[in-house]
Amino acid sequence: MAPQTARTRSHFQLDTPHLWREQAWLAGHWTGARETLAVTDPATGETIGHIPSLGEAAVVTAIDAAAAALPAWAALTPDERADRLLAWYAGMRQHREDLARIMTLEEGKPLAEARGEIDYAASFVRWFAEEGRRAYGETIPSHLPGRHLHTLRQPIGVTAAITPWNFPSAMVTRKAAAALAAGCPMLVRPASETPYSALALARLAEQAGIPGGIFQVITGDGRSIASALMRDTRVRALSFTGSTEVGKALIRQSADTVKRLTLELGGNAPFIVFDDVDLDAAVDGALAAKFQTSGEDCLAANRILVQRPLYAAFLERFAARTAALRVGHGLEPDTDIGPLIDARAVAKADQHVSDARERGARVLTGGKPLGGNFYAPTVVADVTPDMALFREETFSPVAAVLAFDDEAEAVRLANDTEYGLVAYCYTADLGRATRLGDALDYGMVAINCAKLTGPPIPFGGVKQSGQGREGSRHGLDEYSELKYICLGLPG
Ligand SMILES: NC(=O)C1=CN([C@@H]2O[C@H](COP(=O)(O)OP(=O)(O)OC[C@H]3O[C@@H](n4cnc5c(N)ncnc54)[C@H](OP(=O)(O)O)[C@@H]3O)[C@@H](O)[C@H]2O)C=CC1
Numbered sequence: 001m002a003p004q005t006a007r008t009r010s011h012f013q014l015d016t017p018h019l020w021r022e023q024a025w026l027a028g029h030w031t032g033a034r035e036t037l038a039v040t041d042p043a044t045g046e047t048i049g050h051i052p053s054l055g056e057a058a059v060v061t062a063i064d065a066a067a068a069a070l071p072a073w074a075a076l077t078p079d080e081r082a083d084r085l086l087a088w089y090a091g092m093r094q095h096r097e098d099l100a101r102i103m104t105l106e107e108g109k110p111l112a113e114a115r116g117e118i119d120y121a122a123s124f125v126r127w128f129a130e131e132g133r134r135a136y137g138e139t140i141p142s143h144l145p146g147r148h149l150h151t152l153r154q155p156i157g158v159t160a161a162i163t164p165w166n167f168p169s170a171m172v173t174r175k176a177a178a179a180l181a182a183g184c185p186m187l188v189r190p191a192s193e194t195p196y197s198a199l200a201l202a203r204l205a206e207q208a209g210i211p212g213g214i215f216q217v218i219t220g221d222g223r224s225i226a227s228a229l230m231r232d233t234r235v236r237a238l239s240f241t242g243s244t245e246v247g248k249a250l251i252r253q254s255a256d257t258v259k260r261l262t263l264e265l266g267g268n269a270p271f272i273v274f275d276d277v278d279l280d281a282a283v284d285g286a287l288a289a290k291f292q293t294s295g296e297d298c299l300a301a302n303r304i305l306v307q308r309p310l311y312a313a314f315l316e317r318f319a320a321r322t323a324a325l326r327v328g329h330g331l332e333p334d335t336d337i338g339p340l341i342d343a344r345a346v347a348k349a350d351q352h353v354s355d356a357r358e359r360g361a362r363v364l365t366g367g368k369p370l371g372g373n374f375y376a377p378t379v380v381a382d383v384t385p386d387m388a389l390f391r392e393e394t395f396s397p398v399a400a401v402l403a404f405d406d407e408a409e410a411v412r413l414a415n416d417t418e419y420g421l422v423a424y425c426y427t428a429d430l431g432r433a434t435r436l437g438d439a440l441d442y443g444m445v446a447i448n449c450a451k452l453t454g455p456p457i458p459f460g461g462v463k464q465s466g467q468g469r470e471g472s473r474h475g476l477d478e479y480s481e482l483k484y485i486c487l488g489l490p491g
């Protein structure tokens with residue numbers, strides 16, 4: 001039986017109602033369409049609204065507007081662009097609660113997590129308002145007589161983004177703030193499950209004085225919109241966060257116009273616990289890394305590896321804490337785990353657990369759907385590399401746990417995947433921590449901590465977890481071209 005979810009759209013009130021936008025933001029106009037797409041509350045299945053299903057003609061209109069707005073925006077000084085970004089940031093801070101409520105209603109995450117994501121999303125806008133002032137070039141000692149050599153960075157041009165449903169606000173600003181700060185317009189296509197967070201950001205961008213062609217949000221079928229973006233030579237860069245499967249499709253589609261792609265794709269994070277650590281600290285870290293965003297997070301711990309002397313004790317405490325997690329509607333104050341995004345996600349989680357059971361794993365707690373889009377927080381022990389739970393990103397509140405004996409085995413098991421986004425390792429041994437940082441084949445490695453992200457860090461993966469980096473000082477470079485000038489001095 002699905003957990004009781006008293007909250008529905010009718011119980012949902014905004015302090016600032018005009019943040020709830022049921023039109024796309026194109027070329028400085030709120031734009032509707034005859035055809036619409038329904039959006040549902042994943043906790044109740046209730047329809048909460050409808051958004052325009054815009055097609056390729058609307059994409060061309062948006063690209064026309066972006067191309068027209070680009071010169072004036074690029075001609076602003078970094079300070080002038082920063083002023084508008086900081087006004088956008090101020091709007092996000094002022095309307096934090098409404099933005100969080102909108103997110104919880106459409107994505108399902110607990111309200112406290114949604115508030116945290118709004119802070120996270122706003123922090124990227126503030127970060128890139130500053131970073132835009134530091135798009136430095138360099139001078140180069142000339143190898144040629146009578147020459148002065150230098151480089152400069154210039155905006156790459158019109159850019160686009162396709163953003164996921166699991167971080168429907170932060171993944172918009174982590175891309176758009178960097179693009180705008182670099183002097184580029186960006187056209188965002190949010191996931192059809194969670195459009196309202198992006199549309200509310202568009203409303204705040206409008207109020208912040210960001211020109212209509214510079215930040216746009218288009219809604220409609222992902223494939224046809226992506227196809228129109230990929231075909232247009234004026235779109236010079238596209239940023240995508242989502243599955244590796246879709247990332248590969250976008251790489252193929254980008255070839256004809258040689259677009260720059262920034263891809264944040266799937267993960268399969270190992271969480272390695274050595275027997276020299278404090279058990280409670282390791283359990284706390286594993287709970288945070290596994291169940292953040294109800295498990296629907298590319299940084300989620302997908303495989304928990306525990307050194308054998310600690311294995312039984314870890315399982316006992318971890319399973320007890322997992323069983324105590326409260327499942328419910330994200331707007332309910334005591335909810336720890338919200339619904340998954342849809343029935344397909346529930347079926348994938350249950351298939352992973354069933355496959356593990358059939359192959360000899362033990363289910364210590366959970367392991368079943370709870371009705372609707374809810375799935376019980378689950379711990380599966382004695383997982384082996386042949387199981388789907390080991391090989392695939394489960395993207396659900398299902399924890400896979402297995403034992404290992406020594407450091408070499410831990411590294412081998414951790415690296416036994418085509419993904420390489422983040423790896424976690426808990427050990428008291430500084431030498432081992434350093435060796436693990438070197439040996440783990442991942443874009444990011446967290447040692448003795450579960451929280452590692454934020455604007456200053458280069459977020460991104462290796463292998464089939466993607467390419468490029470977001471945030472940090474590197475995030476701006478995704479949206480600029482490095483130009484080399486060779487100046488021959490007269491006479
Ligand atoms: N790295 C991450 O943060 C995320 C990873 N994932 C992984 O992906 C799995 C499936 O989740 P799902 O939501 O289906 O993620 P997808 O990658 O399938 O979808 C993400 C976005 O891409 C759009 N899209 C889908 N197909 C195409 C295409 N061929 N061309 C262009 N755009 C496309 C979708 O549009 P539409 O909305 O119309 O479907 C959506 O907006 C998850 O279980 C998880 O493993 C998912 C989300 C985030």
Ligand SMILES: O=C(O)[C@H](O)CS(=O)(=O)O
Nearest residue numbers: 167241264297298299453
């Ligand atoms: O912390 C983050 O930035 C998220 O993990 C991003 S994602 O899950 O949407 O890739």
